Amino acid sequence: MTAHSAIEASPLVAHGGRLDAARRLFPDAPQPWIDLSTGVNPRAYPLPPLADEVFTRLPDDDAFAALDGAARKAYGAPAGADVVPGGGAQAFIQMLPRVFPAKRVAILGFTYAEHAACWAAMGAQVDTVETLDALAGADVGVIVNPNNPDGRSVAPQDILSAAAPMSQRGGLLIVDESFMDFTPEASVARFAQNESLVVLRSFGKAYGLPGLRLGFALCSRARGAKLRAALGPWAVSGPALAIGARALADQAWRTGAARACAGDAARLDALLTQARFQIVGGTTLFRLAARSHASRCFAYLAARGILTRGFAERPDWLRFGLPPNESAWARLAAALESVDGG
Amino acid sequence: MTAHSAIEASPLVAHGGRLDAARRLFPDAPQPWIDLSTGVNPRAYPLPPLADEVFTRLPDDDAFAALDGAARKAYGAPAGADVVPGGGAQAFIQMLPRVFPAKRVAILGFTYAEHAACWAAMGAQVDTVETLDALAGADVGVIVNPNNPDGRSVAPQDILSAAAPMSQRGGLLIVDESFMDFTPEASVARFAQNESLVVLRSFGKAYGLPGLRLGFALCSRARGAKLRAALGPWAVSGPALAIGARALADQAWRTGAARACAGDAARLDALLTQARFQIVGGTTLFRLAARSHASRCFAYLAARGILTRGFAERPDWLRFGLPPNESAWARLAAALESVDGG
Numbered sequence: 001m002t003a004h005s006a007i008e009a010s011p012l013v014a015h016g017g018r019l020d021a022a023r024r025l026f027p028d029a030p031q032p033w034i035d036l037s038t039g040v041n042p043r044a045y046p047l048p049p050l051a052d053e054v055f056t057r058l059p060d061d062d063a064f065a066a067l068d069g070a071a072r073k074a075y076g077a078p079a080g081a082d083v084v085p086g087g088g089a090q091a092f093i094q095m096l097p098r099v100f101p102a103k104r105v106a107i108l109g110f111t112y113a114e115h116a117a118c119w120a121a122m123g124a125q126v127d128t129v130e131t132l133d134a135l136a137g138a139d140v141g142v143i144v145n146p147n148n149p150d151g152r153s154v155a156p157q158d159i160l161s162a163a164a165p166m167s168q169r170g171g172l173l174i175v176d177e178s179f180m181d182f183t184p185e186a187s188v189a190r191f192a193q194n195e196s197l198v199v200l201r202s203f204g205k206a207y208g209l210p211g212l213r214l215g216f217a218l219c220s221r222a223r224g225a226k227l228r229a230a231l232g233p234w235a236v237s238g239p240a241l242a243i244g245a246r247a248l249a250d251q252a253w254r255t256g257a258a259r260a261c262a263g264d265a266a267r268l269d270a271l272l273t274q275a276r277f278q279i280v281g282g283t284t285l286f287r288l289a290a291r292s293h294a295s296r297c298f299a300y301l302a303a304r305g306i307l308t309r310g311f312a313e314r315p316d317w318l319r320f321g322l323p324p325n326e327s328a329w330a331r332l333a334a335a336l337e338s339v340d341g342g
Numbered sequence: 343m344t345a346h347s348a349i350e351a352s353p354l355v356a357h358g359g360r361l362d363a364a365r366r367l368f369p370d371a372p373q374p375w376i377d378l379s380t381g382v383n384p385r386a387y388p389l390p391p392l393a394d395e396v397f398t399r400l401p402d403d404d405a406f407a408a409l410d411g412a413a414r415k416a417y418g419a420p421a422g423a424d425v426v427p428g429g430g431a432q433a434f435i436q437m438l439p440r441v442f443p444a445k446r447v448a449i450l451g452f453t454y455a456e457h458a459a460c461w462a463a464m465g466a467q468v469d470t471v472e473t474l475d476a477l478a479g480a481d482v483g484v485i486v487n488p489n490n491p492d493g494r495s496v497a498p499q500d501i502l503s504a505a506a507p508m509s510q511r512g513g514l515l516i517v518d519e520s521f522m523d524f525t526p527e528a529s530v531a532r533f534a535q536n537e538s539l540v541v542l543r544s545f546g547k548a549y550g551l552p553g554l555r556l557g558f559a560l561c562s563r564a565r566g567a568k569l570r571a572a573l574g575p576w577a578v579s580g581p582a583l584a585i586g587a588r589a590l591a592d593q594a595w596r597t598g599a600a601r602a603c604a605g606d607a608a609r610l611d612a613l614l615t616q617a618r619f620q621i622v623g624g625t626t627l628f629r630l631a632a633r634s635h636a637s638r639c640f641a642y643l644a645a646r647g648i649l650t651r652g653f654a655e656r657p658d659w660l661r662f663g664l665p666p667n668e669s670a671w672a673r674l675a676a677a678l679e680s681v682d683g684g
Contacts, residue, residue, distance in 0.1 A: 015575060017400040035399075044398045055553045055585075056386045057377075058359040058546075087429055087555075087577065094574040098440050114574070121571060204400075211397045211580025213429075229463060232436040232456070233357060235429065238553025239581050243397075 016321070017210075022307045029305040034328045035321070037309040039148065039179060039286035042324035043260060044208030045247040054238035063241040070248035071216055075201055076184065080193035082217075082224025085236045085244075089178045089202040089215035090114065092227070096198065097122035099230050100172055100223070106138035110150070110313065115142045115176065132162045135173070141166065144176040146183065149288045149311070149319045151281035156188045159197075167196035175199045178215075179283045181206035182258035192218035203240075205285060206257065207247050214240040261285055264322040267329075272320065275336035286321050294318045297339055304335045358663070359552075364649045371647040376670045377663070379651040381490065381521060381628035384666035385602060386550030387589040396580035405583040412590035413558055417543055418526065422535035424559075424566025427578045427586075431520045431544040431557035432456065434569070438540065439464035441572050442514055442565070448480035452492070452655065457484045457518070474504045477515070483508065486518040488525065491630045491653070491661045493623035498530045501539075509538035517541045520557075521625045523548035524600035534560035545582075547627060548599065549589050556582040603627055606664040609671075614662065617678035628663050636660045639681055646677045 016037035023033065064085070071083050086092055097119045105119045109128035116126045119140070127138070132154065135141035141162060146153045163173040177199055180187050192199045199218040204210030214236060217227055236244075247253070261284040268287050269279050277289035291297060294317055298310045309319040323329045358379035365375065406427070413425050428434055439461045447461045451470035458468045461482070469480070474496065477483035483504060488495045505515040515538055522529050522543065534541050541560040546552030556578060559569055578586075589595070603626040610629050611621050619631035633639060636659055640652045651661040665671045 015400075018402060019399075020402045020404040038400065040398075040400070044394070047394065047397060052386070052389065053553070055389060055551045055581075056382075057361075058357075058380065058382070058552045060360060060362045062362040087579070090574050090576060094572060098572070118574070209397045210400045210576075211395070213576060213579040230436060230440070232432050232460070234432060234552075234555060237429070237555040237579050237582065239397075240579065 016309045016319075019307060022302060026302045026305075029303055031305065034306045034323060034331060036323065036332070037307045037319075038205075038210070038321050039283065039319075040205050040210050040321065041208035041257060041261060041285055042322050043257060045243070045250070045253060045257075047209075048243065048246055050239060050242055054242045057238065059234050059236060059238050059241050063238070063245075064236070066245040067236070067241050067248070070245045071201075074248040074251075074254070075189040075216070075218060076187065077189050077218050078191075078193050080221070081189075082219055082221050082228075083192075084217045084219070084224050084227045084231070085241075086215055086217065086227075086231055087213040087235060087237075087240075088204065088210075089176065089200045091213070091235075092198075092200050092215060092217045093118050093176070095227065095230055096174060096217075097124060099226050100140070100198075102139035102172070104138045105140045105142065106135045107142040108132065108135065108144070108147075108154075111142075111144045112148045112176070112178075115144070115174070132158055135162050136165050139171050141171070141173045142176065143173065144178070146179050146186070146283050148179060149282065149286065149309070149317070151283050151288065153183075153186060156186065156191070159188050160191060160194075163194060163196045167194070171196055173197055178202035178205060179285055181254065182261060182284050189218050193220055195220045195222070198223060203244055203248070206254075209243065209247075212240045212243060213237070214244045258284070261322060268320060268322060271333055271336060275339060277318070280317065282319070286319050288317060288319050290316045291318070292316055300339055301335055304331070306332060306335055358651045358661075361649060364644060368644045368647075371645055373647065376648045376665065376673060378665065378674070379649045379661075380547075380552070380663050381625065381661075382547050382552050382663065383550035383599060383603060383627055384664050385599060387585070387592070387595060387599075389551075390585065390588055392581060392584055396584045399580065401576050401578060401580050401583050405580070405587070406578070408587040409578070409583050409590070412587045413543075416590040416593075416596070417531040417558070417560060418529065419531050419560050420533075420535050422563070423531075424561055424563050424570075425534075426559045426561070426566050426569045426573070427583075428557055428559065428569075428573055429555040429577060429579075429582075430546065430552075431518065431542045433555070433577075434540075434542050434557060434559045435460050435518070437569065437572055438516060438559075439466060441568050442482070442540075444481035444514070446480045447482045447484065448477045449484040450474065450477065450486070450489075450496075453484075453486045454490045454518070454520075457486070457516070474500055477504050478507050481513050483513070483515045484518065485515065486520070488521050488528070488625050490521060491624065491628065491651070491659070493625050493630065495525075495528060498528065498533070501530050502533060502536075505536060505538045509536070513538055515539055520544035520547060521627055523596065524603060524626050531560050535562055537562045537564065540565060545586055545590070548596075551585065551589075554582045554585060555579070556586045600626070603664060610662055610664065613671075613675055613678060617681060619660070622659065624661070628661050630659060630661050632658045633660070634658055642681050643677055646673070648674055648677055
């Protein structure tokens with residue numbers, strides 16, 4: 001299904017970030033729109049000046065090596081693991097069912113819908129399960145950790161325990177760590193050489209640069225060779241290589257960004273609680289909140305130029321990204337104050 | 343096989359553009375290196391200023407629609423065809439064998455090696471054939487048109503004739519038009535709604551921006567839907583969408599670039615002929631020239647900081663890209679004059 005048809009079918013449950021669709025559905029909303037529908041850091045990594053060669057030359061081995069070194073260190077990947085770069089974590093979610101086909105897939109739910117969609121599209125039988133133990137019978141298990149949208153977190157030791165029985169029969173546990181950057185101690189990237197693990201990392205979310213399209217699969221060398229063969233040469237653009245290598249090496253920025261986002265997340269929780277939402281969870285890049293008839297609240301906020309994220313399967317849930325500036329905080333606060341009179 | 347292992351195994355037959363490897367193999371060569379190993383236009387499309395949102399937001403439907411409109415017009419694609427954008431023509435070469443699997447593949451040779459490599463990697467029986475008629479027995483045929491490296495050109499009517507018997511049994515003819523931009527009259531893009539055709543286009547070569555990673559597959563809506571499902575959302579970066587939409591809409595630049603490259607190609611032919619090369623062919627973005635012991639000539643030029651492209655299977659061939667400036671023309675001319683004494 002293309003992004004276009006998804007938004008037409010059900011705008012409330014499309015991917016976040018579809019401001020263009022929101023503008024069409026709510027043409028009278030005040031400008032500018034405030035996009036709280038994604039889990040993208042609103043304080044983006046400062047864009048460095050880019051040399052022309054970043055665009056005018058094919059990315060070369062040196063550029064890939066620089067990115068590899070920075071990513072390996074940022075993620076704590078062991079020397080025995082491969083760190084495969086690609087055009088976003090989504091690119092790997094699309095590719096894994098084709099490169100490592102499987103019949104029975106179990107996904108720890110409720111979670112990001114693309115895992116189930118991509119496995120099902122390749123003919124796998126996909127079950128959404130509620131417990132780690134229930135992953136054990138499948139050929140492939142999927143854990144989004146921390147989970148999107150509710151932030152549920154699985155301890156590294158529990159992930160390794162879930163992977164162990166899979167390794168005994170060639171199974172694979174996919175751990176999607178797209179929102180792990182600010183809680184590195186909870187990552188299993190340091191175990192990524194394990195033959196039964198594939199760890200996915202997203203660059204764009206924590207660094208606020210999703211337009212770059214950069215993500216990684218951390219895995220054994222053998223699995224990495226298969227992913228690289230499927231990706232082919234030059235799977236990452238020159239701008240993504242240059243900016244990614246620089247940003248991933250910037251530990252000081254990451255520490256500051258983690259602190260700033262944690263502060264924003266706490267401020268958002270307070271605001272939502274005041275508006276009689278119950279905080280379900282989330283990460284420091286987004287908060288999931290519950291309230292009866294949340295979908296009406298979605299429409300009320302959208303009419304005021306504030307785009308949030310609803311879930312067809314969970315009509316009481318709304319997910320909120322971090323407001324990007326004080327003006328956005330003020331508009332959100334005013335809208336939430338008046339929501340019951342709307 | 344990764345790009346890295348390819349260059350280690352045989353630097354002369356790796357992909358073009360590997361200046362990093364050339365520097366290691368010829369550490370004493372004068373700086374700066376002149377890279378004539380690719381078919382990339384040295385006069386790149388002028389980079390426009392990019393809004394921060396190009397990086398900080400997920401590419402949205404409007405951005406994809408703008409690129410679609412510009413590409414459709416630039417390529418002359420009919421309304422009934424899909425124009426699927428991806429991360430370079432290579433991304434589609436990697437993906438076609440997975441999305442449209444086939445047992446018997448025939449490739450009109452001698453040509454760009456990645457087609458055969460990608461089909462063989464997926465278990466297809468790949469035959470390199472010499473004539474269009476010999477494509478007929480295969481499930482999938484591949485024609486690179488104009489051909490890389492020799493510039494052999496197949497007329498649109500002959501391509502349609504080759505596709506016709508394939509359509510009768512669900513076969514597919516892939517026409518890789520990566521070097522077609524400056525000879526649009528020879529393109530079959532205007533027939534791309536044909537169910538048995540997939541036409542590949544590269545953005546980076548003619549526009550001199552291969553680091554962007556942008557290419558297209560033009561095909562029927564049904565085949566396009568399958569390619570889009572495999573690519574997933576956001577398969578093209580924000581910078582590629584913004585720059586691609588602008589550049590593809592710029593007919594005046596394209597006309598001027600075509601004329602400039604044609605002039606350079608003629609100048610290069612004269613220089614190579616003077617140096618006792620025989621011009622085999624090529625396109626206006628590269629020239630293929632023959633000379634006995636061309637591989638020695640490759641090394642002689644490389645020692646002088648000029649990287650060309652050799653072919654293991656054709657030891658008498660060298661491919662030359664267009665020199666980027668007068669200093670490069672002068673260094674190439676001087677090196678070619680002295681090549682016999684080297």
